[in-house]
Amino acid sequence: MNNEEKNTFVKEQMTEAIIQLLMEYELSEISISQITTKAQVSRNSFYRNYADKEDILLKHINNLISKWDTDYQLINNNSNAELFGSLFKHLKEHSDFYLLLKKRNLFYLFLNKFIELYGSKTEYDNITAYVTSFIAYGTYGWIEEWIGRGMQESAESMSALLSTHGMK
Numbered sequence: 001m002n003n004e005e006k007n008t009f010v011k012e013q014m015t016e017a018i019i020q021l022l023m024e025y026e027l028s029e030i031s032i033s034q035i036t037t038k039a040q041v042s043r044n045s046f047y048r049n050y051a052d053k054e055d056i057l058l059k060h061i062n063n064l065i066s067k068w069d070t071d072y073q074l075i076n077n078n079s080n081a082e083l084f085g086s087l088f089k090h091l092k093e094h095s096d097f098y099l100l101l102k103k104r105n106l107f108y109l110f111l112n113k114f115i116e117l118y119g120s121k122t123e124y125d126n127i128t129a130y131v132t133s134f135i136a137y138g139t140y141g142w143i144e145e146w147i148g149r150g151m152q153e154s155a156e157s158m159s160a161l162l163s164t165h166g167m168k
Helices: 003-022 032-039 043-049 053-075 080-093 095-103 108-118 126-148 155-166
Strands: none
Touching (some): 003 032, 003 095, 032 053, 053 080, 053 095, 053 108, 080 095, 080 126, 080 155, 095 108, 095 126, 126 155
16 A cells, blocks of 8 residues: 555544444543544554544545535536435435434534535625525525434435425
């Protein structure tokens, strides 16, 4: 393995370790030593790649959402139904992770990334900023409520509900 491959492996190990530890403990109860021990990597590897424990989760969320966004852009037909269908399918495919974030009161990490990507930007004019914020936060509200209720409906049902009763 070259250095980049080794570093990718190390980051994957730490991500998996923190997710496994979160299944048993609150984030505040998890130490960096526990993460590095479970991941079988050094503390130096942790500090070389992450600012803190939340940073591992933020980067994992970023990777998941970036991959979803890239995949969605390949089929993007400017249809809200397709957008919502793709988004809810992504969330359902990674339900174990997103449900764990919600259970551990860490779902705000998803909100931060979601709004960073899809919320209002400073360069928008006022009306565009207001509309963009309304749609982004509204969509997030649907997502958080669905996850909070255990993702009972299918991704297709959520997409249809949001397209019919939410954003058309």
